[in-house]
Amino acid sequence: MSNAGLFFEEFKTALLTSVNTSMPCEVLAYNESTRTAKIQPLFKVKDKGYDPISLPPIESVPVLKQKYKVNGGPVQEYVPVLDRGDTVLVVFCQRAIDDAQNGQNVFPGISRMFSIQDAVIVGVF
Template sequence: MKTDPAGTMSAILSGYQNKIFSDLHVGFLCKVISYDSGKCTADVQPLIKTTADAPAMIQGAQVLAHRFIVNGGEPQVYKPDLKQGDIVFVVCADREIKNALNGSVATASTDRQHDVNDAVVMGVLGCSLSN
């Protein structure tokens, strides 16, 4: 039996492409496991499996807060009130964020991209607000 080299190459490239895309994290749903309102960080559990195993929990993800001017008054800071079990939307930064969290332009310590270690909780999905 002859092997089709083009078919074999196609299968190899397809497998490689699937591996690359499964390692690329952009945005996904998570469940809040715990929330530290003082640090504005959360431990979250991704809810979508991309392999046979359950995805690993993400610890210490930054949580987005807001500063608003309401009715022309002084700016007010609003931190989220995340509850255990809330469903949140999480994005992963293009590059490592650790060195830039102090507000200075910084070089990343690693060359990681779209990594769960650079996850940011964007907000709670409406389905969690009714619970």
């Protein structure tokens, strides 16, 4: 492979590994009243020439609730119960979710994209 080809291959790999989509995380703490958790990502990151390192814990991660209609009855809202040590699936939103969590249509003026700070817990493994 040429030097240019090698450069672009390494650049592509670096770019793709910097985009967070989803990953398993461990629950370190859960506040049921605010439906937020402190989590520890379970994937390590590695820069070329260095040892893998753990990502830092992520604070105040929203936990999705669920709405179900059971046996034709009224719609019921279910709040998740998470325990310390649970392994959860976390997704990372495409843009900053700070202003959109209240359900309004907003322009995410913050330039943050696919950040671990925009994590949302979607379920337990």
